Amino acid sequence: MTPVIHWFRRDLRLTDNLALRAALKTGQPVVPLFIFDPALLKGERFSTARLKFMLDGLRALDESLKPFGTRLLIRYGSPIPALRELIDTAGASALFYNRDYSPYAVRRDDQLRESLSVEIHPFDDALLHPPGQILSGSNAPYTVYTLFKRRWLEQPKPAVESGVIPNKQFHSLEGLDNPCIPTLHDFSVTETIDTPAAGESTARQRLERFIERGIFLYSQRRDRLAINPFTDDDPTTSALSPYFRFGMISPRQAYHAAMNARREASTEAERESVDVWISELAWREFYTQILYHFPHVHNTSFRPEYEQVEYRHAPDELKRWQNGETGYPIVDAAMRQLNALGWMHNRARMIVASFLTKDLLIYWREGDVAFMQRLIDGDPAANNGGWQWSAGTGTDAQPYFRIFNPILQSQKFDPDGAYIRHWLPELRDVPTKFIHAPWEMETPPAQYPRPIVDHAFARERTLRAFKAVKQEKIS
DNA sequence: TGAAATGTTGGGGCG
DNA sequence: ACGCCCCAACATTTC
Numbered sequence: 001m002t003p004v005i006h007w008f009r010r011d012l013r014l015t016d017n018l019a020l021r022a023a024l025k026t027g028q029p030v031v032p033l034f035i036f037d038p039a040l041l042k043g044e045r046f047s048t049a050r051l052k053f054m055l056d057g058l059r060a061l062d063e064s065l066k067p068f069g070t071r072l073l074i075r076y077g078s079p080i081p082a083l084r085e086l087i088d089t090a091g092a093s094a095l096f097y098n099r100d101y102s103p104y105a106v107r108r109d110d111q112l113r114e115s116l117s118v119e120i121h122p123f124d125d126a127l128l129h130p131p132g133q134i135l136s137g138s139n140a141p142y143t144v145y146t147l148f149k150r151r152w153l154e155q156p157k158p159a160v161e162s163g164v165i166p167n168k169q170f171h172s173l174e175g176l177d178n179p180c181i182p183t184l185h186d187f188s189v190t191e192t193i194d195t196p197a198a199g200e201s202t203a204r205q206r207l208e209r210f211i212e213r214g215i216f217l218y219s220q221r222r223d224r225l226a227i228n229p230f231t232d233d234d235p236t237t238s239a240l241s242p243y244f245r246f247g248m249i250s251p252r253q254a255y256h257a258a259m260n261a262r263r264e265a266s267t268e269a270e271r272e273s274v275d276v277w278i279s280e281l282a283w284r285e286f287y288t289q290i291l292y293h294f295p296h297v298h299n300t301s302f303r304p305e306y307e308q309v310e311y312r313h314a315p316d317e318l319k320r321w322q323n324g325e326t327g328y329p330i331v332d333a334a335m336r337q338l339n340a341l342g343w344m345h346n347r348a349r350m351i352v353a354s355f356l357t358k359d360l361l362i363y364w365r366e367g368d369v370a371f372m373q374r375l376i377d378g379d380p381a382a383n384n385g386g387w388q389w390s391a392g393t394g395t396d397a398q399p400y401f402r403i404f405n406p407i408l409q410s411q412k413f414d415p416d417g418a419y420i421r422h423w424l425p426e427l428r429d430v431p432t433k434f435i436h437a438p439w440e441m442e443t444p445p446a447q448y449p450r451p452i453v454d455h456a457f458a459r460e461r462t463l464r465a466f467k468a469v470k471q472e473k474i475s
Numbered sequence: 476t477g478a479a480a481t482g483t484t485g486g487g488g489c490g
Numbered sequence: 491a492c493g494c495c496c497c498a499a500c501a502t503t504t505c
Contacts, residue, residue, distance in 0.1 A: 223476085350476070389476085401505040402477050409477090459478085463505060 003029040003171045004094040005086065007079075008072070009105070011098045011125055011247035012057045013200035014064055016161045019123040023096040029171035031090055032065055034058060035075045035082050039104070041187065045372035045380070048192040049342035050245075051184065053376040057246050058181050060199025070170035074179050079108060080115045087118055090176060094118050098125035098247070101288050102380045103295040127285045128157050128251050131292040134285075141293040142286070143302075143395040149282045160252045193342055195376050196230040196242065203243035207254060210238040211261040219273040223347045223412075225334075225419040230341070238277070241377035242343070244284065251281055287385030290395055297384055299365060301393035306400075308469045311363040320452055321356055322370050324423075327451035329436060330410035331355045333423035340423070342376035347413050353390035354404035359458040361465060364391035392466070400466040403459050410436040424448070 006023040014020065023030045041051070062072040075082040086092065099109070099122050113120055124130035134151045135141060142148035184192060196202070214221075214235055221236035229235035243249045255278065262274040291297060301307050320326055324335035334348035344352070349371075356367045368387040372378040388394025392402070414420055417435030421428045426447045430438050438444045439451055 347476085354477095398476075399505085403479095403505090405478060456479095459505095467505085 001028050002093040003031050003090050004096060005031045005033050005083070005090070005092045007083070007095060007097040008032065008034045008061065009097060009247075010100050010245070011250075012054075012061050012198075013203075013248050013250070014061070014165060015200060015204075016250040016253050017098070017247075018125040018161060019096040019098045019121065021161050021163075022121060022123060023094075024165060024169050026094070027169075028093070030096075030169060031073055031086070031092060031171040031173070031176075032061075032070060033073045033075065033086065034061075035077070035079050036182070037079055037108075038077065044369050045378070047342070047373050047375065047378055048184065048187075048189045049195055049374060050376050050378055051187065051189065052192050053195045053198050053242055053342070054246055055181065055184065056195065056198035057248055060201070060248075062181055064200070065170065068165065068167060068170045070173055071178060072181065073173055073176060074181060076179075080112060083112070083116060086176075087116065090171070092118060094121060096121045096123070098123050099130070100126065101131055101292040103291070103298055106292070106295075125250065126247060127288060128152075128255060128281070129155055129285060131289040134289065141289055143290070143294075145283065145286050145396045148286045148289075149279060152282045152285065157255055158252055160250070160256055193340060195342055196239075198242075198246070198248065200243075200248045203240065203249040204253070206239055206243070207249060207257055210235065210240070211257050214238065215258060215261050215277050216265060216270040216273050219269075219276040222276070225330075225345050225348055225414045227337070227419055227422045228341060229345075230343070237346070239343075245377045245379050251284075255281060283385075284382055288381045290385060291381035294395075297388060297394070298380065301364075301391075302388055302395050302397075303393050305469055306391075306393040306466075308472065309465050310468070311465075312361045314360060314362060317360050317452060318356075318362055318366055318370075320449075321352070321360060321362075325449050325452075326355065327439065327449040328355065328406045328410075328455075329417075329420045329424055329427055329438065329448075330406050330414060333414075333420045336423040337419075338371070338374050342374055344375070347409075348419075349386060350390055351404055351406060351409050351413075353387055355406055357387075357391040358403045358462045359406070359453055359455060361458070361462050364388060364393060367391075401463060403462060405455060405459075407436050407455070 004023050004026055006020045011017050058072060065071055075086060083095065095116065095118055109122065129152055134148055224236055226232065226236050229237050229239035240249060258274055258278050262271055265271045265274060294302060322335060324332035326332055331352050334344055334352045337348065338344040353367055356362050357364050364387045368384055371383055385394060389397045392398055392400035417432050420435055426445055427435060427438060430445065434441045438448060
């Protein structure tokens with residue numbers, strides 16, 4: 001029997017995997033393939049931490065294939081020649097994969113369909129409602145989140161694909177050269193951070209634990225600046241973002257788990273809390289379809305007029321922001337969390353993004369790139385959407401004059417300073433009264449920098465810069 | 476998924 | 491008893 005190929009990309013799991021399931025249903029032996037595409041292993045948005053998390057995920061996937069008498073087949077190089085070679089040597093007759101909606105992937109897959117002679121079966125697996133499915137009355141993609149979400153919630157949701165994977169349905173890979181799954185060392189990466197355990201079983205454990213308790217308290221606890229949800233016994237957020245990033249969990253699994261929890265909720269507040277968490281799934285799908293329909297946002301503002309703002313070229317200040325040395329404790333704590341964990345709490349992401357774009361008046365793309373270099377959950381659509389939202393240049397963005405006050409945000413979301421003290425040990429002994437603004441102390445800790453800029457001054461500067469652009473547009 | 480500036484109201488101190 | 495001022499508390503407007 002001729003084999004078929006399932007090409008894993010951002011769907012590193014065996015359960016509820018639509019393309020994989022369809023490949024298995026052909027009854028032909030399935031070759032489980034992963035390709036290291038050099039184009040995705042370089043560039044300014046590349047991250048060694050994310051690569052590490054992915055490699056761990058590939059090892060987990062490989063392990064989970066062993067009971068089925070196969071392994072993950074590894075190939076290197078540009079996908080089209082790599083696939084051609086494999087189709088030749090294995091005599092494969094079809095290629096299955098799940099769609100990836102980012103600009104690079106869309107281009108790659110378009111070329112693929114023109115270049116390969118075998119049958120190609122793409123599936124919409126990564127979202128509950130793929131781009132193009134949620135459209136306004138005039139058949140246009142929504143650019144306002146609340147309208148998108150209304151339609152998104154109305155749509156019937158696809159079920160989880162359940163069922164046991166039939167044994168002996170995978171290709172044994174006999175006769176195929178299969179190199180080991182590479183290590184970071186093979187990519188000349190000598191140093192990176194520790195990352196959480198990867199793989200679909202870890203992802204499902206996290207989801208199950210979260211829907212037992214955390215999801216019911218989500219709306220009241222999610223804004224608390226948590227130090228590390230990956231090691232917390234009672235995390236206030238699901239900590240699933242890196243698993244979503246690599247498809248170690250499916251949105252169907254997450255959605256239906258949440259809906260089951262909702263049915264078991266005992267109070268209206270608990271049901272509302274579940275709804276708030278589900279709306280985060282909608283945000284993920286909203287931004288994915290934004291990048292798909294408006295690919296220019298990848299490197300330029302959704303609202304083109306904001307390209308004319310006189311942003312500041314300040315590489316030294318950008319560096320200080322990245323290193324967590326701005327002198328604003330909440331900003332610095334958050335950046336050090338990012339540097340240490342490859343992850344940052346969402347509220348903290350908004351605070352540091354507001355600080356970079358509004359207080360330092362640095363173009364949002366610098367922040368987008370800096371985040372992508374660090375985040376284990378770094379996704380081009382979600383990260384870009386978040387940055388443009390904060391900068392006020394995006395779809396449905398907050399108006400430019402909404403400028404976070406880092407001190408007030410700090411007081412609101414880290415009232416006792418525990419988050420700051422954990423990530424900034426040099427401020428451990430600062431009294432709570434001064435923890436959000438240590439420069440107001442008589443003798444501030446000497447090792448900690450003075451504020452990089454005065455917030456009140458910076459706020460006025462940004463209002464002027466954005467207003468200047470608005471004026472120009474009118475005249 | 477803001478914050479600051481400005482406006483309004485009303486109680487209390489005081490001459 | 492009255493007017494005046496101050497200012498906290500809250501509301502509204504503005505950026």
